[in-house]
Amino acid sequence: MLEAIKKQLVGGEGHDMHIAIVREAYAAGMSRDEIIRLFEGQDNFDERITARHVDSLLADIYSPWRCETLHDRCSSLVDCDNCPFRRIVAESTQEAAAVR
Numbered sequence: 001m002l003e004a005i006k007k008q009l010v011g012g013e014g015h016d017m018h019i020a021i022v023r024e025a026y027a028a029g030m031s032r033d034e035i036i037r038l039f040e041g042q043d044n045f046d047e048r049i050t051a052r053h054v055d056s057l058l059a060d061i062y063s064p065w066r067c068e069t070l071h072d073r074c075s076s077l078v079d080c081d082n083c084p085f086r087r088i089v090a091e092s093t094q095e096a097a098a099v100r
Contacts, residue, residue, distance in 0.1 A: 001017070001020065001021055001024055001070075004017050004021070005021060005038055005039075005041070006041065008042060008043055009042060010044075018039070018053070019057060020064070020069075020070055021035075021038060021039075022035055022053075022054055022057045022058070023057065023064045024064045025038060026057075026058060027064045032051075032054060032055070032058060035054050035058075036050050036051055036054055
């Protein structure tokens with residue numbers, strides 16, 4: 001997602017990635033204003049409109065999307081092969097298998 005925010009998020013996948021970023025950032029403990037600032041690099045950034053969308057997403061408690069959902073909705077914007085989370089899960093799984 002960190003790489004995706006550097007791209008121009010347009011179209012359906014871009015919209016879905018905006019949602020995923022807000023969910024993930026909020027779950028990571030970022031404030032509303034910090035989340036809004038994440039989108040400043042977007043060509044179509046408008047602070048008022050972005051704030052309204054962020055507020056709408058924060059009004060309901062949403063958890064971050066699962067990897068499968070990200071891949072389903074935003075596959076061209078995520079790099080699952082180089083995902084640090086996926087690497088951690090794989091290492092944990094290998095360690096658990098070695099213990100058995």
